[in-house]
Amino acid sequence: MKPSESIDPAPHEPNRVCDVVVVGGGPIGIETAIEMRRNGIDAVVFEAGPLGHTISWWAPQTRWFSSNDRISIAGVPLNTIDQAKASREEYLTYLRSVVDQFRVPVETFSKVDKIEARPDDPRRWQVRVRSKWIEASAVVLAIGGTDHPNRLNVPGEDLPHVDGYLREAHHYHGRRVLIVGGRNSAVEAAIRLHRVGAKVTLSYHREELPETSIKYWLRPEIDGLIRSKAIEALFESRVTAITPERVDLDQILPDGRHHTLHMHFDDVLTLIGYEQDKTLFKQLGIRMEDPGGKPIYDDETMETELPGVYVAGTAVGGTQSSKYQVFLENCHVHAVKITKHLLEYGIGSRNTEAKTQAKPSASPELNRQIEMNPES
Ligand SMILES: Cc1cc2nc3c(=O)[nH]c(=O)nc-3n(C[C@H](O)[C@H](O)[C@H](O)COP(=O)(O)OP(=O)(O)OC[C@H]3O[C@@H](n4cnc5c(N)ncnc54)[C@H](O)[C@@H]3O)c2cc1C
Incomplete structure (x- = not known):
């Protein structure tokens, strides 16, 4: 080999392997992971902040303007004690319950800071979280559009x-x-x-x-x-x-x-609006278009131009500067589209463990006890 020829970098030794990494533990990231796990796809969620980070920074007692049935996820009813639109606190409580109920694997305070294709297999993705590498067949960017204030x-x-x-x-x-x-x-x-x-x-x-x-x-x-x-x-x-x-x-x-x-x-x-963090789009070379630097993706499948890299939730709207067009309300369908495409591609459906866990359980507390003491 001539000195000028580069050696292909070795793939990172993965700490964990799963079918799909979902980046973002907002409502749509969680809903997407549940839909996948119901279909036997081993999806794992990594969230940079606490669960439902975006909603967590709203001022206390801020209410949604959408009615509860439009912001509920995974088919779980969202009820409030006075039938009013849910407050920030009620919704975060709901989100925690949904995650526990379906035993969604979510790692909070775990920012994804690098995503790259495996050097020897461009159809597999390596995702870096807290200096560790996770390998998956697909990545869903459910990163929202309101990372920081303008x-x-x-x-x-x-x-x-x-x-x-x-x-x-x-x-x-x-x-x-x-x-x-x-x-x-x-x-x-x-x-x-x-x-x-x-x-x-x-x-x-x-x-x-x-x-x-x-x-x-x-x-x-x-x-x-x-x-x-x-x-x-x-x-x-x-x-x-x-x-x-x-x-x-x-x-x-x-x-x-x-x-x-x-x-x-x-x-x-x-209070002049919020801006999307485009770091991962740029790093991956995902093309964006105006207004707001919206990622380019296939509306049928939610797949970007990179095979196996999808966008979901308000992430698809880029930075929405004036009238918001993309809300949680109109993003629920993304979870279904991506799951359908992955199943067509042959990812999932055989993972019975994910499927079983995604079934609603009688008591999250009981589940935790069973996990800790499998004999009991
Ligand atoms: C005051 C207020 C009121 C609103 N009311 C409504 C309403 O009534 N109806 C409505 O539909 N919408 C409303 N919205 C917008 C609402 O916030 C979004 O619709 C909703 O949060 C979108 O969900 P999502 O899962 O797409 O994105 P988000 O909830 O924004 O979730 C994205 C998540 O990705 C995480 N993330 C980003 N980058 C990374 C990374 N690199 N690694 C790991 N995690 C990452 C973020 O921390 C965040 O938790 C409101 C917004 C505000 C500010």
Whole structure:
């Protein structure tokens, strides 16, 4: 062999082998794994944060706007004590129960940071999690589309009193809060913080709040609060700088002139949407298209242009910047499409252990005891 010829790198020694690695333990990642395991496909879920990470960072007691039957997964009814739309807490409880009930193997706080084809077999995938390698016939990227808050890109936005997430509302009692944004998250935060006794100012870059796309039950309330000046609204304004002492805003007046406002706030919440983490798409060379860098995939099978690499859930929508088109609500079908394609390809159906585990069990606690003491 000539010195210039490269030696094919050896495949990584896998710590674990399974049929499918599902990246992301949100509702759709979990639903996909259950659908696969019901069909005898040994699917394992790796989640970067806690189970249902995206929902876990919503402010306490935030409610879904979708009705419960549309956000329930795997055919398990989602009921709330008062028949209202589920809150963050109710949904996370539900998600834990579903995972326990179907004994879905989920490893939380396990970020997938590398995926590559086996050098000697491009149809097999090697996935790195916490420095260990897992080998699988297929990978499902159910990574969601809201990895981190959008940035204003102004000086001072990393100061400690500036936050891209609404936290526990109680924290803001008696404080002067600037909320930047004019869509659901910002409007909902403005109303909630006003109710807990914060002095709220809303800065939005357009002339008025969007005509559509604000939850119908929030709209009359925010309009009323702005009209009565209980919430101060600075339309056509943009934050230009933040310091510990003040926030500078540029506002366009009705006559078209710009003027600069210098205002003091205790907290600044930049609720201007969220961005997808594209690291894995880029690493794998998955082609993306605008708007939002949506991954390109086959709508029939959810397979990307890489054989054996699928996308599921809101991950397919890329970064959804204005009106959201892809929700949990309209993603349930992804689990079925991918499973069907894998079965056609001959993956799964023979794995009786996965199939048995995916059957709803009488008591998750009993299952745990049986696993710990198989003799009992
Ligand atoms: C305040 C608020 C209210 C909402 N209300 C609704 C609603 O009423 N109805 C609705 O349909 N949608 C709603 N949404 C959107 C909702 O969050 C999504 O529809 C839902 O979470 C999508 O589920 P998913 O499984 O596709 O993605 P996600 O729930 O985002 O799950 C993706 C998961 O992948 C994990 N992940 C990402 N990268 C990696 C990696 N490299 N390794 C391991 N894990 C990784 C993430 O940590 C995350 O847990 C709302 C969003 C917000 C912010």
